[in-house]
Structure formats: C-alpha cells, structure tokens
Amino acid sequence: MQILVTGTLLGGTYALIALGLTLQYGAARIMNLANGETLVAACFVAFWLFSRLGVNPILGMVIIAPAALVLNWLIYAWLLRPLVRRAKNRGMLEVDSILATFGLLFLFQGLMLLTFGGAYFNYKFLAEPFSILGTPYALNRVVAFVAGVLVSSLLYLFLYHTRQGAAVRAIAVDPASAQLVAIDVSRTAGFSFALGGALTACGGTLLSTFYTFNASMGVLFTMKALIIVIMGGVGDIRGATLAAFILGLSETAVASLIDPGLTLAATYALFILVLLFRPQGILRRGAA
Amino acid sequence: MLRRTFNALLISAVVFGTAGGIASAEETLKIGVSAPKTGVQSGGAAAVYWPNVQLWVHDLNQKGGIKVDGKQLKIDLVEYDDKSSPEEAVKNIQRLATVDKVDFIISPYTTGINLATAPLIARYGYPQLVATGNANDLRAFIKQWPNSFWLLGKASDLSTGIVGTLKTLRDKGQVGNKVALAYVAEALGLEMIDSAKPAFKEAGFDIVYETSYPIGTQDLSPVISGAKAAKPDAFVAYSYPPDSFALTEQAQIQAFDVNAFYVGVGGALTGYGQRFGKQAEGILSMGGINPDDQAYKSYRESHKKVTGQDTDYWAGAVVYASLEVLAQAIEKAGKERAAVVKAIKSGTFDTVIGKVSFEDNVVKKLWTVGQWRGGVFQGVNGLSVEGAKEPVKKPAWN
Numbered sequence: 001m002q003i004l005v006t007g008t009l010l011g012g013t014y015a016l017i018a019l020g021l022t023l024q025y026g027a028a029r030i031m032n033l034a035n036g037e038t039l040v041a042a043c044f045v046a047f048w049l050f051s052r053l054g055v056n057p058i059l060g061m062v063i064i065a066p067a068a069l070v071l072n073w074l075i076y077a078w079l080l081r082p083l084v085r086r087a088k089n090r091g092m093l094e095v096d097s098i099l100a101t102f103g104l105l106f107l108f109q110g111l112m113l114l115t116f117g118g119a120y121f122n123y124k125f126l127a128e129p130f131s132i133l134g135t136p137y138a139l140n141r142v143v144a145f146v147a148g149v150l151v152s153s154l155l156y157l158f159l160y161h162t163r164q165g166a167a168v169r170a171i172a173v174d175p176a177s178a179q180l181v182a183i184d185v186s187r188t189a190g191f192s193f194a195l196g197g198a199l200t201a202c203g204g205t206l207l208s209t210f211y212t213f214n215a216s217m218g219v220l221f222t223m224k225a226l227i228i229v230i231m232g233g234v235g236d237i238r239g240a241t242l243a244a245f246i247l248g249l250s251e252t253a254v255a256s257l258i259d260p261g262l263t264l265a266a267t268y269a270l271f272i273l274v275l276l277f278r279p280q281g282i283l284r285r286g287a288a
Numbered sequence: 289m290l291r292r293t294f295n296a297l298l299i300s301a302v303v304f305g306t307a308g309g310i311a312s313a314e315e316t317l318k319i320g321v322s323a324p325k326t327g328v329q330s331g332g333a334a335a336v337y338w339p340n341v342q343l344w345v346h347d348l349n350q351k352g353g354i355k356v357d358g359k360q361l362k363i364d365l366v367e368y369d370d371k372s373s374p375e376e377a378v379k380n381i382q383r384l385a386t387v388d389k390v391d392f393i394i395s396p397y398t399t400g401i402n403l404a405t406a407p408l409i410a411r412y413g414y415p416q417l418v419a420t421g422n423a424n425d426l427r428a429f430i431k432q433w434p435n436s437f438w439l440l441g442k443a444s445d446l447s448t449g450i451v452g453t454l455k456t457l458r459d460k461g462q463v464g465n466k467v468a469l470a471y472v473a474e475a476l477g478l479e480m481i482d483s484a485k486p487a488f489k490e491a492g493f494d495i496v497y498e499t500s501y502p503i504g505t506q507d508l509s510p511v512i513s514g515a516k517a518a519k520p521d522a523f524v525a526y527s528y529p530p531d532s533f534a535l536t537e538q539a540q541i542q543a544f545d546v547n548a549f550y551v552g553v554g555g556a557l558t559g560y561g562q563r564f565g566k567q568a569e570g571i572l573s574m575g576g577i578n579p580d581d582q583a584y585k586s587y588r589e590s591h592k593k594v595t596g597q598d599t600d601y602w603a604g605a606v607v608y609a610s611l612e613v614l615a616q617a618i619e620k621a622g623k624e625r626a627a628v629v630k631a632i633k634s635g636t637f638d639t640v641i642g643k644v645s646f647e648d649n650v651v652k653k654l655w656t657v658g659q660w661r662g663g664v665f666q667g668v669n670g671l672s673v674e675g676a677k678e679p680v681k682k683p684a685w686n
Binding site: 002003006010013109113117118119120122123124127128129136137138139210211212213214215216220251252255256259260261263264 | 324325326327328330331332333334335338372470473499500501502504505506507508509510511513514529530533534537538540541542543554559563597
C-alpha cells in the first residue's frame with residue numbers, strides 16, 4: 001500500500017515535469033531542450049517569492065504561470081516562428097528547433113548562474129507528515145500532487161471540451177489538414193508552446209517545495225520529461241500522464257522490493273520495452 | 289556605416305589593448321584555477337570552493353600581495369569552468385600551463401577530477417594541494433605523483449570516523465548495535481562503503497540494512513522506509529548534499545527515530561542547520577571543526593563579509609587552509625615549483641584549521657565527524673584534533 005501511495009505521488013511529480021514538454025513537442029512541434037531550464041527557473045522564482053516576500057508557492061503559481069505563458073509566447077514569436085516558417089518539413093523543423101533551444105538552454109542556465117550562483121537552494125514549505133491510511137507521507141508532496149491533479153484536469157477540460165483545445169489537438173495530429181478547417185496553425189502552435197511553458201513552470205513551482213535544486217539541474221529534468229513524452233506517445237496528454245504514473249510506481253516498487261540502486265535501470269528497461277513493443281506510445285494505435 | 293563601426297571597434301580595441309598592456313606591466317603572480325561553475329558538482333563548489341578562492345585572493349591582494357623573492361606580487365587569477373567533467377578539467381589545466389603560463393594552480397574540486405588531472409599537473413611540476421578529495425589507496429598514488437598533497441586524509445579515515453563516534457555512544461550506553469547503511473552509487477559513496485563496512489563489522493556492529501541509490505535521486509522515501517523497517521539503532525548515509533537534505537526530510541516525515549543519524553557531504557553546510565533548525569539538533573555528519581577556535585571564528589566572519597555567504601563547518605575552511613599553505617610555501621621557496629613542492633613536504637603551516645603539516649604528503653590531523661548542537665556544528669571526532677566535543681544521543685524528531 002505504501003508503495004502504491006509513494007509511487008503515485010512520484011508519478012504525479014513526473015507528470016508535472018513532462019506535461020509541458022508533451023504540449024510543446026506534440027502540438028507546437030518544438031523539441032524544447034530548454035524545458036528543464038524553464039522548470040528550474042520557476043523553482044528559483046518560487047524560492048525567491050517565498051523567502052523574500054513570504055508568498056505561498058501555491059499562490060505563487062498564479063503569478064508564475066501567466067508570466068511563463070507570456071515569456072514562452074515571446075520566445076516562440078521571436079525565436080521559433082522564423083524557424084517554423086522556413087522549415088520545409090517536420091524533420092527540418094525538429095533539427096532546427098533542437099539546435100535553437102539547445103542554445104536557449106545555455107542562455108537560461110547562464111542567466112540563472114549569474115543571478116543566483118551555482119549553490120544549492122531549498123526552502124521549507126509544509127515539510128510535515130501527512131497521514132494516509134496510517135502511514136505518514138510528506139505533506140508538501142501530497143499538496144503538490146493534488147495541485148498537479150487540478151492543473152492537469154483543467155488542461156484536460158481545456159483540450160477535450162473547448163474549441164481552442166480541439167484546435168490544439170488538431171494541429172498535434174495534422175497541421176496541414178488543420179488549416180483546411182480554418183484553424184490558424186501558427187497562432188495555435190504559438191499558444192500551445194506558451195501553454196506548455198506555463199505548465200512546466202507550474203511543475204517547477206510545485207517541485208521546488210520538496211526538491212533541492214541549483215542552476216545546472218535543468219538537464220536532469222529534461223531527460224526525465226523526454227523519456228515520459230516518448231513513452232506516452234508524442235503529443236498524447238493522457239499517454240504521457242499514464243507513462244508518468246507507470247514510471248513512478250515501478251521505480252518505487254523496484255526501490256522498495258528490490259534495491260533503490262536499480263531505479264534508473266528500471267526506468268530505462270521500461271523505456272526500452274515501450275520502444276520495442278509500442279514505439280508509437282503506450283496508448284496510441286497503429287503506426288504514428 | 290559598417291566600416292565606420294568596424295573602425296570604431298578597431299580603435300577601441302587598440303586603446304583598451306594598450307591600457308591593458310600598461311596595467312599588466314606591473315609584475316604579478318599568476319594563479320590558475322579550474323573547477324565547476326556548471327554541471328552536477330557546481331552546487332558543492334559554489335558552497336565551499338569558489339568563495340574561498342575569492343576570499344584568499346582578496347585577503348592577499350589587500351595586504352599588498354604575496355612576497356616572492358623580496359618583491360610584493362599581487363595575485364592575478366585566471367579562472368576556468370570545468371563543467372564538472374574530467375575531460376574539460378584536463379583541457380583547462382593544459383591551457384593554464386601552456387597558454388596562460390600560470391605560476392601555480394589551485395587544485396580542482398572533488399576526488400574524481402583531482403585524480404584525473406594529477407598526471408598532467410605532475411608533468412608541469414605544480415604542487416597539487418587536494419582539499420576536496422580523498423581516496424583509499426593514497427600511498428600508491430603519492431608514489432606516482434609525489435607533488436600531490438592530501439588535506440582530507442584517506443577515504444577510510446573519513447568513512448570510519450562515524451564508526452568511532454558510534455562506538456563512543458555505545459560505550460556510554462546511548463546507542464545499540466544495529467546499523468542501517470545507505471550510500472550514493474558514485475565514487476564517493478563507493479570508496480566510503482568499501483572501507484566502512486569492514487570497520488563496522490570489526491567494531492561489532494550489526495548491519496541490518498544496506499542499500500545504494502543512484503546519484504541525483506531525491507525521491508528517497510523507499511530508502512528511509514526500508515531502513516525504518518529494519519529497526520536499526522543508528523542510520524548512516526554516505527550521501528551528497530541534495531540527498532543529504534532529502535534523507536533528513538524523509539526521516540523526519542516518517543518519524544524514523546534512531547539514536548544516531550548521520551549524513552555525508554552537505555550536513556556540515558550552514559544552510560543545512562538553517563533549513564532544519566531545531567530538528568537538526570543531534571544530527572551527525574561528515575566533517576567538523578572546532579567552531580570556538582579563534583582562527584576559525586575570524587575566518588568565518590571575513591568569509592561572510594567578503595563573499596556575502598556563510599562558510600560551512602568543514603571543507604570550506606580546509607580549502608582556505610590549502611591556499612594558505614600554498615602561499616606560505618611560495619613565500620618561503622620562491623617561484624620555483626620544485627622548491628615549493630619541497631617546502632610543502634617538510635614545512636609546518638599556520639592556517640585557519642590550525643597548524644598543518646604533511647606526513648608522507650597526507651595530513652594526519654583532521655576532523656571526521658561533527659554534530660549539530662544548538663544551531664552550531666561541533667566537531668566530535670577526528671584524528672589528533674583539538675577541541676572535539678563528546679557526541680550525544682540524538683533526541684527524537686520534535
């Protein structure tokens with residue numbers, strides 16, 4: 001039981017890390033290598049708001065998410081849209097965007113190093129026991145999980161029950177045909193990218209309540225997110241969420257039942273299995 | 289238009305170039321340093337390494353520089369980022385030696401990178417004063433690279449320090465025989481566990497739980513619940529800073545009460561004490577210092593004043609001391625590298641951690657374990673150190 005709860009909480013954390021990238025890569029077709037840096041930047045802002053101004057990180061999200069939305073929109077408009085325009089096919093855009101966001105990664109990292117230095121940061125927020133069925137868990141993780149579920153449900157409602165959301169899903173499936181039904185692909189892609197950035201920032205804010213972070217940790221998160229996005233199937237929100245929970249549960253099970261040293265091995269074993277048997281993603285049918 | 293801009297650029301380059309030339313006409317002592325500003329190790333380096341380099345250069349230059357062959361030379365520091373990668377570090381050292389032609393270098397950060405760069409540093413004859421690394425097989429290493437000096441002792445000295453402390457507690461009847469062990473699956477953890485396990489067994493401790501975890505993991509609740517299920521009397525983790533924080537927080541949340549709780553690197557950081565506040569009381573960790581020592585006290589103050597951040601209760605002072613040794617040896621022997629190596633080998637140096645001297649290139653006087661008491665990290669165990677306090681049983685989490 002304890003494994004189930006701990007695994008679910010960890011899965012929630014992973015979902016938070018990966019959802020933003022799913023949108024950015026799946027819908028906007030930008031393989032954003034600076035995704036982890038966006039996350040860490042949000043950690044820093046949350047830390048700063050909390051320790052300087054005493055702003056509760058959960059409330060901080062109300063400031064951080066819109067700021068990230070605007071910032072990512074600007075990044076898309078100035079840096080990435082020219083790449084999208086000149087790309088002749090999807091492969092070319094992928095290569096170009098990987099190179100551009102790789103540069104962005106270093107820019108963000110450098111800026112954070114400049115402002116905060118390389119030291120480790122963490123702060124104390126709700127680091128108290130919270131009892132579920134008689135076993136104590138970290139309250140900050142539980143709160144982050146609940147907030148994460150809320151954010152993802154809102155995202156789900158948006159994607160599956162609004163016109164704008166349907167447009168996002170449409171360009172994820174086929175940008176060329178989406179144009180035929182009067183969807184402004186360029187605008188929608190920009191919006192998806194920005195929304196993805198905002199989601200990542202939410203993830204970072206929640207993560208900062210229980211993680212020790214520093215300016216160079218972004219790559220770790222990008223790697224994790226990438227594995228989840230690929231496992232879930234590119235652009236598939238439900239698949240990515242499912243993949244995140246499978247990863248969280250299996251890592252915790254391996255750590256508790258076999259050996260904590262093998263969690264990474266478990267992650268990559270799962271990854272290989274998915275690539276071998278369902279290369280199109282866990283939930284997708286047929287060839288992608 | 290373009291050409292005009294270009295000309296302006298050219299002129300300014302010439303002007304600045306000459307200005308630079310005039311400025312550097314003053315003779316300086318060129319010191320090179322390569323350590324992580326980015327990458328996995330940058331967090332630790334930002335806490336204990338870089339600020340001390342900065343403080344040392346500041347202190348020396350403020351008193352007019354370093355005395356070399358009768359002249360006062362200011363320090364000219366050349367810094368490179370090794371990105372926490374040994375390959376990058378080797379390139380940097382090469383560049384410092386051949387392109388920048390520095391007079392001396394400051395040893396890199398961490399065991400791994402010091403080991404990786406040792407052959408190259410030896411080839412250029414620089415003394416290598418390792419303040420942030422150690423290994424078990426130092427004797428063979430020093431035979432091969434006799435210019436390397438080790439201020440943290442052997443890995444086994446550090447890893448078995450806690451065995452001694454637990455023995456002391458056991459003799460007082462404050463802790464039982466059962467120990468749970470955890471370690472990070474990386475150079476540090478592996479070297480430590482290698483020497484620690486036999487020492488625990490020899491001392492008659494019963495290892496009831498043992499596990500490793502991958503570097504970078506902060507989701508350590510399975511480790512704590514596994515350890516808790518084994519019902520140990522003491523918990524010992526050879527960990528890195530982020531995991532030291534995470535393990536402590538998890539132990540507190542799961543109300544994992546043991547009579548001795550020990551974490552590895554990071555537990556001696558001032559930030560650790562601040563983060564856990566009253567909960568830190570009685571926690572043991574790698575490192576230590578005599579915080580009441582006058583030399584350390586004034587070092588701590590000037591560290592805060594010059595760098596704006598608090599130093600830790602262990603490695604930071606050792607890094608600063610290693611630089612003091614270097615400076616004093618240069619003052620004694622001059623710019624000749626071989627002579628400086630010789631001076632370090634045989635000399636005794638006055639530093640912030642007390643008198644430092646080397647026995648077969650290894651410092652034999654060092655702190656191994658400290659304990660948080662009333663918001664201060666007190667050294668409780670070490671090899672021939674002065675001012676060690678008695679360790680006490682850890683109170684329950686409150």
